[in-house]
Amino acid sequence: MLRILYFAWLRDRLGRPGETLPLPPGVDSVAGLISQLHARGGAYAEIFGRPELIRVAVNQSFATNAATIAANDEIAFFPPVTGG
């Protein structure tokens, strides 16, 4: 199962800290997963329709939308970081 995590205002907007789901058929990249999430409509469409606003990590490392993903990966979506 994919483990998907949402942080900061993404979590607020989506109303959940994360979810688990099977790797959707035909999806093998972050970009593919973003299209699947976007297709859900509502807040998902608003957020994942603007990928320039979000950052992604695959297995706790920063990744690009071109990064490949596999079953059992941990994928996190979040806004640009603001610590320090």
Added chain:
Amino acid sequence: MSRVTIRVQAEAFDSAHETTALLAGQTEVGGVGAFTGFVRGGGGLVALELEHYPGMTETMMRQIAESACTRFGLVGCTIIHRVGRLAVGMPIVLVLCASAHRGGALGATEFMMDWLKTHAPFWKREEFADGSTAWVAPRACDDAATARWGTLGA
């Protein structure tokens, strides 16, 4: 091997105590660069709520610290970052860099703060006196400051 300490915690930190720990038994240190970040008030701000991505946060902090040690030849360094609700005036982050010379100590302190601000997965939510809240937006100047260092790898 450089002495690297990384901590994410809700509790306050004591920079004097952390400096003593960083220096314990070291004889090659000529200076310690130190930065403490505080919750800056203004505009009705009451507090910040700091959230992070457990696991990835510590990994990124360690990468940043180890990269600084290699690049600046540090004897050791310490990064402590607080999470949770922090009122105006409270300390948020501590960076200490121990080096043989001042240049390395101060340069590494700036390097680590620049990378922490742009690559460690923390997010701040502002809480105002009227009860409203707002997520802090990233600042382009922080990205520009980090870009001058090139890549994180030493």
